[in-house]
Amino acid sequence: MNRFVFYLGIFSIFVLLGAHCIAAQNPLVMDQFTADPTARVFEGKIYVYPSHDIPASPGRGRANWFVMEDYHVFSSENLTDWTDHGVILTQTGVPWLQRESFDMWAPDCVFKNGKYYFYFPTGGRIGVAIADKPYGPFKPEEQPIDGARGIDPCVFIDKDGTSYLYYSMNAIFVARLKDNMVELDSEVQRIPNLPTEGLVEGPFVFERNGIYYLTYPHEVGGAERLEYATGSNPLGPFEQKGVIMDKSASDCWTNHHSIVEYKGRWYLFYHDKDLSPDFDKNRSIKADYLFFNEDGTIQKVLPTHRGVGISSALKEIQIDRYSAISPEKVSVAFVNAEQKRDGWKAVMKDRNASVQYNKVDFGEEKLSAVNVNALSSTGGSIEIHIDRIDGPLVAQVEIANNTDWNVFNAKLSQSPAGVHDLFVILKDAKNVEIDWIKFE
Numbered sequence: 001m002n003r004f005v006f007y008l009g010i011f012s013i014f015v016l017l018g019a020h021c022i023a024a025q026n027p028l029v030m031d032q033f034t035a036d037p038t039a040r041v042f043e044g045k046i047y048v049y050p051s052h053d054i055p056a057s058p059g060r061g062r063a064n065w066f067v068m069e070d071y072h073v074f075s076s077e078n079l080t081d082w083t084d085h086g087v088i089l090t091q092t093g094v095p096w097l098q099r100e101s102f103d104m105w106a107p108d109c110v111f112k113n114g115k116y117y118f119y120f121p122t123g124g125r126i127g128v129a130i131a132d133k134p135y136g137p138f139k140p141e142e143q144p145i146d147g148a149r150g151i152d153p154c155v156f157i158d159k160d161g162t163s164y165l166y167y168s169m170n171a172i173f174v175a176r177l178k179d180n181m182v183e184l185d186s187e188v189q190r191i192p193n194l195p196t197e198g199l200v201e202g203p204f205v206f207e208r209n210g211i212y213y214l215t216y217p218h219e220v221g222g223a224e225r226l227e228y229a230t231g232s233n234p235l236g237p238f239e240q241k242g243v244i245m246d247k248s249a250s251d252c253w254t255n256h257h258s259i260v261e262y263k264g265r266w267y268l269f270y271h272d273k274d275l276s277p278d279f280d281k282n283r284s285i286k287a288d289y290l291f292f293n294e295d296g297t298i299q300k301v302l303p304t305h306r307g308v309g310i311s312s313a314l315k316e317i318q319i320d321r322y323s324a325i326s327p328e329k330v331s332v333a334f335v336n337a338e339q340k341r342d343g344w345k346a347v348m349k350d351r352n353a354s355v356q357y358n359k360v361d362f363g364e365e366k367l368s369a370v371n372v373n374a375l376s377s378t379g380g381s382i383e384i385h386i387d388r389i390d391g392p393l394v395a396q397v398e399i400a401n402n403t404d405w406n407v408f409n410a411k412l413s414q415s416p417a418g419v420h421d422l423f424v425i426l427k428d429a430k431n432v433e434i435d436w437i438k439f440e
Contacts, residue, residue, distance in 0.1 A: 019085045019135075020084055022074075023081050023316075024082055025080075025309070025311070026274070026303075026305050026307035027284035028082055028285050028286060028287060028307070029050075029082065029084070030284075032052065033053035033276065033282040033284060034050040034052060034285040035283035035285065036051040036106030036107070036152070036201075036256040036271060037271065038107060038109065038258045038269070039287075040111075040134075040258075041262055044077070045077050045134075047074070047075045047135070048074045048076075049071065049109045049118070050071075050285050051068050051104060051105055051106050052104070053066065053281060054068070054069065055067065060102070069090060069102050069104060070087050070089060070104065071107055071118075072084055072086060073109075073134070073136070075134070079308045080309030080312075085135035088118070088131075088135065088136040088137070088138050089118065089136075089138055091104055093140060094122060096125070096127065096144055099123070103121075103122055103123065104120060104121070105121045105122070105202075106151070106152040106153075106201065106202055106256050107119060107121070108153050108154050110155045112161075113181070116131045116134050117155070118130070120153070121150065121151040121152060121153060125149060126145045126150065127140055127141060127145070128140070128144075128145065128181065129141065145165070145182060147184045147188060148175070148184065149169065151201070152167055153202065156234060158234055159207070163179075164176055164177065164235070166205055168202035168203065172194060172202070172214070172216060174236075175188040175189065189235070191238060192236070193236070194214075194238070197219075198218050198220060198224075199216060199217075199218060200217065200224070201256050202216070203215060204257060204258045205234065206260075207234075208296070210232070211232070212233060213229075213230055213259070214228065214230070214236075215227070215229075215244060215257065216229075217255050220247070223252065223253050223254075225244075225246050226243065226255055226268075226270065227240070227242065227243050227244060228241050229241055241298070243300060244268065245270065245302075245303065246300070248303070250272055250273055250274075250277065250280075252273040252280045253280050255270055256270070256271060257269055259290060266290040267287050267288070267290055267308060268288050268301050269286070270285070270286055270303075271283040271285050272284060288301050288302075288307060288308060289301075304323070305322055305332070306322060309359070311357075311359060312363075313361060313362045313439040314439060314440070315438065316373075316436040317360060317422070317436055318436050319346050319357045319437060320344035320345055320355075321344070322355050322357055323357055323358040324355075325353075325355050326353055329348065329353035329426075330346060330353050331349065332344050332347070333345055333347055343435075345433050348429075348434065349430070350426070351426055351427060351428055353425070354389055355424045356423050357421070357422045358421045360420055360421070360422045362415070362416040362418060362420060363417065364417050366415045368411060369412060370394070370397065370410055370437060370438070371438045371439075371440065372408045372410075372434060372436075373405055373406070373434070373435040373437075374433060375432075376402060376429060376431055377401065377430075377431050379399055379402075380429020381396060381397070382425060382427065383396050383427055385425065386420040386421065387421055388421075389423045391423065394413060394416060395411070396427075398410070405435060424437065
């Protein structure tokens, strides 16, 4: 059997059997390391195509560096519940790649002519894989795109149907694509009027209200921030406008992103090192809301734990992914420092400590109780309010003195309906740690 047909069959099995669901805030994916998220809207859903960081091991990549050998794709309708459709392409499935390079950097995917075209960089070239569905199975072309040498491709399809390929190699380059989406239709040109240094990673291009936005990571002072330029044509000229997101407070060296409109709202997808705070070559994808000013300029995005989407009251609400806290009285730590993928906990350190968690959907059916997974060296009482910190009281939960995680239950004083912001307040204790809250 041809090995590429074999891989295609394997990917089909992944698509049919390997998909599983993830409920997430920021970061969006907890069971693996992900980076460089390109978000696209296909078939009424958000699909995210990230790169995939894996820890180096003997024979698999270079120690203390990025190690990337395959791609997954994730989808969501509500930006809260994500489906992992499994592996869609591996380096061993690329027919023109002659070695295991472990450099499958930031990808992209677009839809045209009834097909999905997945663009990926590896081995210093840019390849294309094609599928009938946004989650695959993807079949890679026999050869990379002739004339395109670089990393982090972005493909933009203009309103007139013309397609453009952008990529990076210490500068940003652009060329038109032929209608077959796998060949260049013009000479490659370097985009001028951009920073002359620090353009390590690739761009993301989109159009809004007749303005073409060229957005890109720019390394400044040892780490990347997200910047943008605008123009009236996909080929430019572009004028630098400003910063979309500052360098990460975590000192993550890289950031790479995409910007998408979905159901009338705009979102920035990006990455940080949340699940690997001491090693920024194992990263995690995130998302936050993005807003424009009336003149089309972009408001700076402040990264959050809460992220986007609406959380169900009937599922575990990770209040450590907060919208706001009383910072002098609340901190966040890993539940298990040795197993960081178990997530975080909110450590409430004194009375009147508070955590705000926005956009919880209580549904329309009457709820009767709340469960709180907590531990405390002192024991104490927490109150749960909605809408405001002094808003309607939903429940008061007594947390017993305990040194192991336990679920504490309390009846609701009222049953909210619809979507509300949640406020959790420590009333009469010195130390209560909360993993999650869940209503029933």
